[in-house]
Amino acid sequence: MQIAITRGVSARIGACELTHLDRQAIDVARARAQHRAYEEALSRLGCRVESLPALDDLPDSVFVEDAAVVLDDIAIVTRPGAASRRPEAALIAPALARYRRVTFIQAPGTLDGGDVLRIGLRIFVGRSRRSDERGIEQLRAVVWPYGYTVTAVPVRECLHLKSAVTAVAPGVVLVNPAWVDAGAFGTGSVIEVDPGEPYAANGLLVGGRLIYPKSFPGTRRRLESAGIGVEPIDVSELQKAEGAVTCCSLVFSSEE
Numbered sequence: 502m503q504i505a506i507t508r509g510v511s512a513r514i515g516a517c518e519l520t521h522l523d524r525q526a527i528d529v530a531r532a533r534a535q536h537r538a539y540e541e542a543l544s545r546l547g548c549r550v551e552s553l554p555a556l557d558d559l560p561d562s563v564f565v566e567d568a569a570v571v572l573d574d575i576a577i578v579t580r581p582g583a584a585s586r587r588p589e590a591a592l593i594a595p596a597l598a599r600y601r602r603v604t605f606i607q608a609p610g611t612l613d614g615g616d617v618l619r620i621g622l623r624i625f626v627g628r629s630r631r632s633d634e635r636g637i638e639q640l641r642a643v644v645w646p647y648g649y650t651v652t653a654v655p656v657r658e659c660l661h662l663k664s665a666v667t668a669v670a671p672g673v674v675l676v677n678p679a680w681v682d683a684g685a686f687g688t689g690s691v692i693e694v695d696p697g698e699p700y701a702a703n704g705l706l707v708g709g710r711l712i713y714p715k716s717f718p719g720t721r722r723r724l725e726s727a728g729i730g731v732e733p734i735d736v737s738e739l740q741k742a743e744g745a746v747t748c749c750s751l752v753f754s755s756e757e
Contacts, residue, residue: 503707505548506596506751508565509555510536510739516560517742518583520630520660525741532738536563539712539749542732546708548752553596561586563739564748567613567631567661568593570640571753574647576601577640582611582631593751600755604643612636615661615748618686620668624651625686627662654685663747669704669711670729675720677702692727695719703745704731705752712746 515527540550556562568589570577576597578590594603606612616627626637641651658680659665665680672689677699683691694701701717710730713721716737724731
């Protein structure tokens with residue numbers, strides 16, 4: 502059984518943290534409808550969706566991926582790089598404790614889950630504005646007893662590592678080479694985003710299909726030409742908050 506933990510859209514999402522995008526008005530009702538459609542896609546692909554209530558005093562809290570890293574053996578609750586997001590971490594922990602032993606990144610280290618890409622037993626962590634060396638070292642110390650390696654990867658001109666690269670099929674990564682070195686991941690195959698779609702490297706692989714934004718048709722054609730099954734969804738309002746499809750869920754296996 503695959504579990505997908507999500508959280509409802511805050512009424513204050515328009516006050517979200519922004520790093521690389523100009524602020525635009527966000528239609529909260531439309532964002533919530535898009536988020537429900539996202540949860541329905543997760544369900545169609547075999548996940549049991551556990552939707553947590555919206556936190557209206559925490560504008561970015563729909564982006565639950567940043568608050569935790571969930572592995573087969575353990576869950577690591579992060580300490581987000583943006584101070585406004587740190588209350589989110591403690592609030593995600595009880596949902597994870599049902600399924601995993603939970604540990605926490607401690608101050609002064611910072612780590613955002615959006616900077617963490619797992620490929621098998623290899624974990625890549627973006628050196629970004631949100632994740633620092635102390636947070637990366639803490640993650641390394643937690644996971645090495647379980648057989649994982651941790652490699653820090655420089656990123657540039659984007660918020661998180663998974664803004665620049667995600668795994669889209671076994672042995673295949675989707676990369677924006679302007680934002681990260683594609684050779685850092687040692688995979689057998691690399692698909693580059695369409696040059697006109699710099700934000701197109703983020704897809705969520707679930708049940709053998711890729712949940713992927715409708716807003717990147719050029720890159721979608723590249724994915725489908727490579728034989729990757731795409732589940733297109735509209736997340737345009739969430740994208741205004743510098744969100745993407747991996748950001749809105751924590752997906753992991755349960756033994757139940």
